[in-house]
Amino acid sequence: MTGLRLDGRVALVTGSTRGIGWCTARALAAHGATVIVNSRADAEAAKARAAELTEAHCVPADALACDAADPEQIREAYRRIFGTHRRLDILVNNAGILEDALIGMISDDLVERVLRVNTFGPLHHLQAAARLMRRHGGGAIVNLTSIIGTHGNVGQAVYGSAKAAVVGLTRSAAKELAPHGIRVNAVAPGLIDTDMTRGIPPERYRELVDGIGMGRVGTPEQVANAVLFLAGDLAAYITGQVLGVDGGMRI
Amino acid sequence: MAVDKLQTVFSETLGLPAEVDWSALAYRKVPEWDSVAHMQLVGEIEEAFGVMLDTADVLGMSSFAAARDILSKHGVAA
Ligand SMILES: NC(=O)c1ccc[n+]([C@@H]2O[C@H](COP(=O)([O-])OP(=O)(O)OC[C@H]3O[C@@H](n4cnc5c(N)ncnc54)[C@H](OP(=O)(O)O)[C@@H]3O)[C@@H](O)[C@H]2O)c1
Numbered sequence: 001m002t003g004l005r006l007d008g009r010v011a012l013v014t015g016s017t018r019g020i021g022w023c024t025a026r027a028l029a030a031h032g033a034t035v036i037v038n039s040r041a042d043a044e045a046a047k048a049r050a051a052e053l054t055e056a057h058c059v060p061a062d063a064l065a066c067d068a069a070d071p072e073q074i075r076e077a078y079r080r081i082f083g084t085h086r087r088l089d090i091l092v093n094n095a096g097i098l099e100d101a102l103i104g105m106i107s108d109d110l111v112e113r114v115l116r117v118n119t120f121g122p123l124h125h126l127q128a129a130a131r132l133m134r135r136h137g138g139g140a141i142v143n144l145t146s147i148i149g150t151h152g153n154v155g156q157a158v159y160g161s162a163k164a165a166v167v168g169l170t171r172s173a174a175k176e177l178a179p180h181g182i183r184v185n186a187v188a189p190g191l192i193d194t195d196m197t198r199g200i201p202p203e204r205y206r207e208l209v210d211g212i213g214m215g216r217v218g219t220p221e222q223v224a225n226a227v228l229f230l231a232g233d234l235a236a237y238i239t240g241q242v243l244g245v246d247g248g249m250r251i
Numbered sequence: 252m253a254v255d256k257l258q259t260v261f262s263e264t265l266g267l268p269a270e271v272d273w274s275a276l277a278y279r280k281v282p283e284w285d286s287v288a289h290m291q292l293v294g295e296i297e298e299a300f301g302v303m304l305d306t307a308d309v310l311g312m313s314s315f316a317a318a319r320d321i322l323s324k325h326g327v328a329a
Pocket of ligand 1: 066189
């Protein structure tokens with residue numbers, strides 16, 4: 001489908017060496033985009049992934065080590081992107097961490113850590129990316145929030161706050177950046193089979209699956225497909241939206 | 252007199268009158284240079300001089316003179 005092609009566009013996917021980020025990088029590259037693969041600290045892992053994309057899809061790809069929790073590293077990353085590519089068309093704010101704690105047992109450190117990566121990171125990335133995008137008449141930003149951010153869950157007051165903030169960021173940025181041709185949307189996955197959810201205790205995991213209307217967990221590819229749609233021209237008139245990808249999950 | 256590239260970018264982006272007191276030109280001191288125009292000005296300066304400014308630069312660009320200093324910090328003689 002032509003509306004899905006992304007030839008000539010440069011895309012940064014944060015946290016894209018594994019999980020949903022990696023599947024998203026693959027989906028974008030498969031549709032012609034030049035993808036910048038990002039790892040928190042492992043430049044070699046990111047380079048290896050970038051080489052895989054070039055090999056499989058015959059597209060240029062780049063690699064970038066940048067910690068989403070560090071605003072200075074983010075600024076440096078955009079200087080590099082500008083230096084190498086001169087442009088950015090797509091940003092996928094995917095990097096995220098999951099740490100649970102019951103109210104009364106939430107440490108200051110945990111709050112800092114989770115908000116830094118899951119909320120401040122996307123905000124700093126969005127701000128820098130928008131500056132590059134508006135120079136070339138626009139772009140698309142897709143933020144990964146979560147069903148926990150839209151609906152809440154026991155033990156996830158911090159993660160839920162961090163992801164709800166991403167919804168607020170998405171809606172405000174969509175309004176502010178629309179005149180510049182930059183669309184900002186979010187994807188809210190339910191329970192997806194990645195490293196992140198493999199640490200959930202088996203009993204709790206079963207309860208979560210029982211709450212999914214379709215009776216099964218989602219795959220990272222299924223989330224990546226939603227990101228691909230929102231990043232491309234099929235979604236040309238869509239902005240400020242939060243798209244659930246959760247198989248009819250109740251939580 | 253050689254045309255000053257930075258003055259040209261300011262004049263054209265902000266739509267300034269022909270006579271400008273460049274040493275006094277400052278953010279929000281003239282109606283043309285408001286916060287919306289500021290972001291556009293930053294983009295035009297970046298484009299004209301092939302640089303990418305930091306958020307700190309964007310916030311610190313409070314006058315025409317400051318803009319010149321910021322560009323020289325980025326190794327551009329403006
Ligand atoms: N899995 C789910 O069920 C689910 C549900 C809802 C929402 N989500 C959201 O979807 C996104 C991806 O989740 P996932 O399941 O794919 O997670 P994952 O398998 O744990 O992968 C996380 C990715 O984020 C990167 N990352 C972590 N901290 C980072 C940092 N400080 N800076 C840069 N990158 C960092 C990791 O890179 P390194 O390997 O370099 O550390 C890794 O590539 C997250 O935002 C998550 O909250 C997931």
